[in-house]
Amino acid sequence: MGDAVAGWRKEALSHAVAARINDRVVDMQHPLDGDAVIELIDAPSSEGLEIMRHSTSHVMAQAVQELFPGVQVAIGPSIEDGFYYDFEYDQTFTPADLDRIETRMGEIIARNDSFVRSDVSREEAVSLFGSKGESYKVELIKDLPEDVRTVSLYAQGAYLDLCRGPHIPSTGMIGAYKLLNVAGAYWRGDERNKMLQRIYGTCFATKKALDEYLKIIEEAKKRDHRKLGRELDLFQVNEEAGAGLIIWHPKGAMLRNIIEDWEKKEHVKRGYEMVIGPQILKVDLWKKSGHFDHYRENMYFTEVEDQGYGIKPMNCLSHMLIYKSKIRSYRDLPIRYFELGTVHRHEKTGVLHGLQRVRQFTQDDAHILCTPEQLNAEICAVADFIGYAMDVFGFEYEVELSTRPDNSIGSDEDWDLATTALKNALADSRMIYEINEGDGAFYGPKIDFKLKDALKRKWQCATIQCDFTLPERFDLSYIGTDGEKHRPVMLHRVILGSIERFIGVLIEHYAGAFPTWLAPVQASLLTVTDQFIPYGEEVFQRLLGAGIRVERDFRNEKLGYKIREAQMQKIPFMLVIGEKEMAAGRIAPRQRDGKNLGLMDIGDFIDMIRDRCAAYQ
Secondary structure, eight states: OOHHHHTOOGGGSSSOEEEEETTEEEEEOOSSOHHHHHHHHHTTOHHHHHHHHHHHHHHHHHHHHHHSTTOEEOOOOEETTEEEEEEEOSSOOOHHHHHHHHHHHHHHHHHTOBEEEEEEEHHHHHHHHHHTTOHHHHHHHHTSOTTOOEEEEEEETTEEEEOOOOOOSBGGGOOEEEEEEEEEEEGGGOTTSOEEEEEEEEEESSHHHHHHHHHHHHHHHHHOHHHHHHHTTOEEEOTTTOTTOEEEOHHHHHHHHHHHHHHHHHHHHTTOEEOOOOSEEEHHHHHHHTHHHHTGGGOEEEEETTEEEEEOSOSHHHHHHHHTTSOOBGGGOSEEEEEEEEEEOOOOGGGOBTTTBOSEEEEEEEEEEEOGGGHHHHHHHHHHHHHHHHHHHTOEEEEEEEOOOSSOOSOHHHHHHHHHHHHHHHHHTTOOOEEETTOSBTTBOEEEEEEEOTTOOEEEEEEEEEESHHHHHTTOOEEOTTSSEEOOEEEEEEEEEEHHHHHHHHHHHHTTOOOTTTOSOOEEEEESSGGGHHHHHHHHHHHHHTTOOEEEEOOSSOHHHHHHHHHHTTOSEEEEESHHHHHHTOBEEEETTSOBOOSBOHHHHHHHHHHHHGGGO
16 A cells, blocks of 8 residues: 555444534544445455545645635545546636645545445435535535435535545555646536536555556657657648548548558448448437437538438438348348448537547448347357457457446337347356446446557447337338248447447547558658659559559658658658669668668568468458
8 A cells, every 4th residue: 555544544434424514513433434445445346445535535626725725616526547626617627727636635634534425315415515506516406306305424624525425544655646627627527517627636555556647648749640640741620620520631542541441341240241331310210219209419410402311310210221122031131231421410519539539530331130049159259359359450459348228219128139149248258247237228238348449448339239210110120930920139239339439539549650451651761862763753653563552752852851850750661772772673671660681672571561461461
């Protein structure tokens, strides 16, 4: 444990304490006893860190209110890798302010104040926070369900906050912490509400763990796909064109085409049929599918000749219409439709983030229609496909099973069948997974595959969704062995997910230095002087004709300058063209790591590139 905890006596902090709050003495119990907290924080436990980080957010809020009178506090949860708290303040918090807040937090932690809880009526809580001018707390309390008659408050020292807990026993148990940055955040995430200031921070049990995390943060800044996207000339997001809309430059479009070509080849090998659906469909279809009732806040709508249309956020409707275009037999199944389908989703401006959160993106979307007896084999085959794809692109991954959400359609029986089918397939595939309660799609449960990049960050990309509901709503059927109509099951699945998001993750995973098979430019020709341009042009045409992605740098610049620029562009090979190379009719490849490969026949270089790419073509 950290130094702040080293002198803490467990037995002194596990008993009940009495405290006076709002002129009333109540008995308050620590939410966790000392032994439990030490076990949680000492272990690599996300639960223990979550509790400590939430407690740290309360200390930060206390420090802010002590240093900046008049500040109102809103909400302050723990999040993955840290915590935040939202504040209303008429001045903008600066980096210097964060330093002051950190210092005051240290003073509060040193006091080792106990976190103590009291339960009061909602009327008392409204009166208490109202008297302090804490309008956000009052709003939260008033918006609770009517049957909630009491609320819990937590205090450390003189600071009191609305909170359901739990917390660690005392501020002195907080480990190593750091405030990271300030961002804008609409109250309750609604852009119609007031913009607040959100202070982000992180906290770990030890300084060593914190330092390791901060190193990752610095490395992540260097790998930021938005920064590398500009430097490598891959794409742009231009406010003149519209927020959340990607403009692909030639190199970025090439990278995308490489990935999409690989996808098409791999899908054809696995028995998928290519289809293409329209960008807009009548509103009646979206009502029939349930999207209008359950997803319309994420959709765009338009009108043509007094007819309402929804711009598609998903590709499944067209695929069901293709299936329904003729009578199907059990002999036809399974049917696998694949589409690199561009979709549009109404994302709030505040959540847009480079390639990773956009308003228009392309999914490697497929829908498999099969008999119930074929379901297990199809789910296992998709899981195998996903595992293969993650290996090809160099990712590890974790698996989650997301279950029925509150906002869902379909019968209990269908949800049970779909969930059981996914669980059985995971068992048969010998996959270790966690349950993500209530995070399934509104029409069915799903398996989510979260890939881990070079910095061990997790990204949601691949998914398999099992759906008994939409085939029922669209009256899909097949003729069974008994000559009667039966209902097929539908799997919705993506392998890489959003192509935009996947490329964003890919850029950061490789820090822009793509393997040869993925590199938009595989080689750059660098002439020593202008006299070697004719030979350079000859080499260029030969490489181009062999399918090598090559560019020319025949500028009148020093060779060292050209090499440095090519290295900054992270091009796998630089081919020097000078006197020696021209006389020998060869090239001198130099790898981006600085290693020189010496004089080489052009044909040998072509073979080397082809060998490095062969496994992916």
